[in-house]
Amino acid sequence: MRYLDMDTAKKVSKIGLGTWQFGSREWGYGDSYAGAEAKAIVRRALELGITFFDTAEIYGFGRSERILGEALGEDLETIFLATKILPVMPVAPVVEQRGVASASRIGARTLDLYQVHQPNPAVRDGTIMRGMRALQRSGLVDEVGVSNYSLKRWIAGEQALGTRVLSNQVRYSLADRRPERDLVPYAHAHGRVIIAYSPLAQGLLCGRYDRSNRPTNSVRRNSALFLPENLERAAGLISALRQVAEAHSATPSQVALAWLIRDPVVAVIPGASTVAQLESNAAAADIDLTDEQYQELADESSRFSPVTGPAALPRIIGGRLRHR
Ligand SMILES: NC(=O)c1ccc[n+]([C@@H]2O[C@H](COP(=O)([O-])OP(=O)(O)OC[C@H]3O[C@@H](n4cnc5c(N)ncnc54)[C@H](OP(=O)(O)O)[C@@H]3O)[C@@H](O)[C@H]2O)c1
Numbered sequence: 001m002r003y004l005d006m007d008t009a010k011k012v013s014k015i016g017l018g019t020w021q022f023g024s025r026e027w028g029y030g031d032s033y034a035g036a037e038a039k040a041i042v043r044r045a046l047e048l049g050i051t052f053f054d055t056a057e058i059y060g061f062g063r064s065e066r067i068l069g070e071a072l073g074e075d076l077e078t079i080f081l082a083t084k085i086l087p088v089m090p091v092a093p094v095v096e097q098r099g100v101a102s103a104s105r106i107g108a109r110t111l112d113l114y115q116v117h118q119p120n121p122a123v124r125d126g127t128i129m130r131g132m133r134a135l136q137r138s139g140l141v142d143e144v145g146v147s148n149y150s151l152k153r154w155i156a157g158e159q160a161l162g163t164r165v166l167s168n169q170v171r172y173s174l175a176d177r178r179p180e181r182d183l184v185p186y187a188h189a190h191g192r193v194i195i196a197y198s199p200l201a202q203g204l205l206c207g208r209y210d211r212s213n214r215p216t217n218s219v220r221r222n223s224a225l226f227l228p229e230n231l232e233r234a235a236g237l238i239s240a241l242r243q244v245a246e247a248h249s250a251t252p253s254q255v256a257l258a259w260l261i262r263d264p265v266v267a268v269i270p271g272a273s274t275v276a277q278l279e280s281n282a283a284a285a286d287i288d289l290t291d292e293q294y295q296e297l298a299d300e301s302s303r304f305s306p307v308t309g310p311a312a313l314p315r316i317i318g319g320r321l322r323h324r
Contacts (some may be wrong), residue, residue, distance in 0.1 A: 001049030002285045004193060004267055008166070009142055010080045010112055014261040015285050016052030017045045017278065018197060018269035023063025028217035029273055034060075034067060041278045042071035046079070048282040054169070054195070054269045056084035056117055057102050069106035081106065082113035082195075084147060084169075087120040087128055095131025099140055111135075115145035115169055119153050129160035136163075145169060145195070151182040164192065172196035172266070174237060174256050174301040175204055175225065187265040196260050199268040201225055205256040207238045224312035233306055240300040244293045254280060258287035259297050 002014040019042075021027045023034040042053070053072065055064045065083060072079060083102045085095060103111055114135060116128055135141035146157055147169035158165045168187070172179045172194065179194055187194045200206055204225050209215055211228045220226045225234075241252035248255065253270075260268050261284070272278040289297075307315070 001051075001282065002261065003051070005264060006166075006191070006193065008080065008112070010078065011051055012080045012193075012267060013049060013051045013285075014267050015050060015257060015282055016054055016080075016082075016195075016267055016269040017042065017050055018271040019053065019055045019064045019068050020059045021064075021271045021273065022055070022067040023060030025060070026218045027271075027273075033273070034063065037274065038067050039071040040275050041272050042068060044275050044278055045282065046072075046075055048279065050282055051079045052082070052267060052269065053079055054082045054197075055106070056086070056115075057098065057105075058084070058086045058117065062105050065102055065105040069108065072106075076106070076108050080112045081108055081110075082115060082145065083111055084115040084117040085128075086117045087123070090116075090120050090123050090125075090128035090131075092127055092131035092134060095128055096134050096138075099131070099135045103140060110139070111141045113143045113145045113166065114141040115147050115167070116149075116157070118148040119146070119150075125153070125157045125160045129157060129162075132161055143167075145193075147195075147197075151186055154183070154186070164190075167193040167195050169195035169197055169269075171198050172260065173199045173201045173205060174241070174259055174297060175201035175234065175304060175306070177301060184263065184265065192265065194263075194266045196266055196268045199260055199270050200253050200256055204231070204234055205238065205241060206251070206253040207242060210235075224308045224315075225306055227307060227312060227315050229315070230306040230312075234304060237297075237300045237304045240297055244289065244297060247293070248287050248289075250284070250287055251280060253277075254284040254287055255289070255297070257281060257284035258289055259294065261285065262289060262294060 004012045022038045055068050085098050132144045143166040145167040170179045245255045270281045
């Protein structure tokens with residue numbers, strides 16, 4: 001495993017584990033996954049040197065936090081635990097109460113990273129950061145992070161908190177490289193961290209899905225990326241991943257992760273539906289891409305231009321109606 005070179009109290013593995021999948025209906029993995037496989041994934045992650053676990057109060061409405069906490073048990077003391085608050089009522093007392101509630105669901109004494117899940121469009125961050133600051137002073141929260149924040153708002157958040165906001169958790173993969181415009185450069189310049197969520201583009205980059213084999217769960221049925229047209233458009237990128245993977249006796253998904261973590265400020269938090277996927281993802285830390293391979297994948301990813309936004313909406317809705 002590789003670890004971030006940061007002055008955090010506990011070390012943070014560059015490949016972490018995302019746990020939205022734990023106990024949440026939208027991934028559709030069912031009760032046996034939530035009851036057994038999820039725990040086995042966490043235990044195996046620990047064995048493989050993963051120290052970074054990401055959850056959120058909203059995942060499975062608290063189930064993910066509970067499953068993760070139970071699976072970690074005493075190891076909670078040594079790993080880097082990250083959870084998130086959904087800032088629906090972002091006033092300081094509510095933030096404090098929600099932080100305490102998350103810690104209690106997980107069974108943790110400290111939240112190593114407490115993140116604002118997304119910017120509240122109507123309320124600026126002064127109030128939420130007052131709550132975060134109180135949680136830091138009480139010792140319940142160590143580092144504060146944000147998620148889905150623009151650079152401007154990340155900086156404003158730091159000013160409101162009065163100290164660093166360690167990380168910004170954003171969608172970042174070879175299928176979506178927007179964070180490179182300003183967030184990644186900011187993290188480099190100021191010693192901050194980019195946490196890449198959906199680093200496998202929710203499975204698109206694993207090369208398992210195509211027009212005739214589309215995933216059926218609601219997360220991906222409602223995602224523009226998995227429209228038949230976009231699966232076709234991704235063929236070039238997936239084929240480039242396959243070629244590089246062959247040279248490393250690896251898989252496309254491992255190469256997709258290795259590409260991201262080549263950057264020293266980036267950590268990834270792929271989700272996993274099986275222990276085997278987790279093992280494969282952890283092993284991506286051992287892959288060293290050459291400069292040529294890195295560039296080739298960057299070029300291929302720039303050529304990938306999926307149908308997104310308003311243009312994708314009627315197609316997603318049409319697809320849903322056809323499958324009723
Ligand atoms: N902050 C936010 O707003 C936000 C948003 C989204 C996610 N997140 C966090 O980021 C984490 C990861 O993102 P994500 O779950 O959206 O997407 P992801 O990690 O890109 O994709 C996860 C899915 O890819 C497939 N997969 C994983 N490893 C694989 C492997 N080695 N080989 C083949 N398939 C593999 C699995 O699905 P199948 O086996 O079913 O194909 C798995 O459920 C989440 O768990 C969550 O913690 C945060």
